[in-house]
Structure formats: C-alpha cells, structure tokens
Amino acid sequence: AQKITQTQPGMFVQEKEAVTLDCTYDTSDPSYGLFWYKQPSSGEMIFLIYQGSYDQQNATEGRYSLNFQKARKSANLVISASQLGDSAMYFCAMREGNTDKLIFGTGTRLQVFP
Amino acid sequence: NAGVMQNPRHLVRRRGQEARLRCSPMKGHSHVYWYRQLPEEGLKFMVYLQKENIIDESGMPKERFSAEFPKEGPSILRIQQVVRGDSAAYFCASSPRTDPTDTQYFGPGTRLTVL
Numbered sequence: 301a302q303k304i305t306q307t308q309p310g311m312f313v314q315e316k317e318a319v320t321l322d323c324t325y326d327t328s329d330p331s332y333g334l335f336w337y338k339q340p341s342s343g344e345m346i347f348l349i350y351q352g353s354y355d356q357q358n359a360t361e362g363r364y365s366l367n368f369q370k371a372r373k374s375a376n377l378v379i380s381a382s383q384l385g386d387s388a389m390y391f392c393a394m395r396e397g398n399t400d401k402l403i404f405g406t407g408t409r410l411q412v413f414p
Numbered sequence: 415n416a417g418v419m420q421n422p423r424h425l426v427r428r429r430g431q432e433a434r435l436r437c438s439p440m441k442g443h444s445h446v447y448w449y450r451q452l453p454e455e456g457l458k459f460m461v462y463l464q465k466e467n468i469i470d471e472s473g474m475p476k477e478r479f480s481a482e483f484p485k486e487g488p489s490i491l492r493i494q495q496v497v498r499g500d501s502a503a504y505f506c507a508s509s510p511r512t513d514p515t516d517t518q519y520f521g522p523g524t525r526l527t528v529l
Contacts, residue, residue, distance in 0.1 A: 391456055407456055
C-alpha cells in the first residue's frame with residue numbers, strides 16, 4: 301500500500317491566488333512527522349514545512365501552511381498569495397517514529413501563471 | 415553557514431565504469447542519508463549512515479552499490495560497473511540527530527548519466 305499519496309500530478313494557479321496541494325498518508329505508528337519539499341527546475345530539494353503527529357496546531361511558515369487533519373490522515377500544503385517563483389514540483393514526505401528514512405510521494409507539479 | 419554539499423553536480427559514465435558520489439553534511443550534522451530519484455518520480459531512500467557506521471541500508475541494491483561515511487571526510491556513494499538503469503539524480507541529506515521531528519536538509523544532488 302502507498303504510504304504517501306499525492307493525487308494531483310499537476311496544478312495551475314494564478315499569481316496572487318492561494319492553492320492547496322493534497323497529500324494523504326498511511327501509517328499505524330502514533331509518532332510520525334510530515335514534511336513538504338519544493339523542487340524547482342534547477343533540481344535541488346528545498347525544505348518548506350514540517351508537521352509532527354503530536355502537534356496540536358497546524359504548522360505555518362510564511363506563505364506556507366499545512367492543513368493537518370489527523371483523523372483523515374491528510375496533510376495538505378496551502379500556499380497563499382502565489383508567486384511566479386512558486387512554480388515547481390512539490391513533494392510530501394513522511395518519517396515514521398521507528399525508522400530513519402523519509403518516504404516520498406510522487407509529487408505535484410505546480411504552475412503559477414500571471 | 416554552508417548547506418549540504420554534493421559533488422560532482424553532473425557525472426557521465428560509460429557502462430561498466432565506476433561512479434563515486436560525494437556528500438559533505440551540514441556543519442554539526444552527523445547523520446547522512448542517500449536517496450535516488452528516477453526521472454519523473456519521487457525520491458527513494460537508499461541508505462542511512464552515521465560516522466563510520468551504516469545504520470540502515472534497506473534501500474540499497476544488493477549488488478554494485480556501497481556507501482561509507484568515514485571518520486574524516488565526506489560520505490561516498492559508490493556504484494560499480496554502472497548500467498543505464500543507474501541513470502538518476504542522487505541526493506544526499508543530513509540531519510543533526512535521528513528523531514521523527516528532525517528535518518533532513520538536502521544537497522543539490524548529483525545527476526548521473528550512464529551512456
């Protein structure tokens with residue numbers, strides 16, 4: 301079974317609008333961490349935001365926020381006030397409490413248009 | 415405060431040659447992870463190392479691939495007798511310690527092309 305599922309292969313958003321990128325996960329471990337990374341066309345992996353399974357509040361980092369719905373096992377990334385520079389691949393990843401590795405989804409390609 | 419360094423950024427090898435990929439973790443980080451990204455796919459875990467120890471190599475192919483993180487110097491991912499299917503981007507990440515809350519910071523990756 302897929303541990304991390306990103307169902308949107310591609311998304312379009314107009315500049316200055318908000319966009320939500322979906323991510324669902326599957327784990328039976330009560331302790332886990334959820335991460336979002338951005339991969340621009342230059343190829344590097346840029347850490348955006350982290351949410352811990354025991355965190356009571358949704359994580360926020362500038363224009364990025366994580367809509368964490370534990371019962372639904374979803375951790376959607378919300379980007380507010382999109383900018384042209386936000387065009388990139390976005391990967392959701394999970395780290396379970398008893399392992400060291402990150403498990404990545406297949407990614408969502410976001411295109412921001414003027 | 416330098417980030418994770420990887421070199422070379424691009425590497426071209428012919429089938430049968432060896433590829434050596436280097437990774438220097440962020441200052442203060444003693445945990446290194448290697449991931450592979452095939453074209454149009456997400457990253458897949460390969461191996462996790464601490465200084466002089468391989469902690470988890472569950473994602474490493476059984477043959478031709480090896481990794482080390484010596485006491486001094488960078489971590490090395492070595493691929494012997496490369497084949498076309500090894501063509502991918504190889505990313506190294508580092509973190510200060512192991513905990514579900516610890517963020518792994520990635521290097522820029524090495525793009526390996528096997529001709």
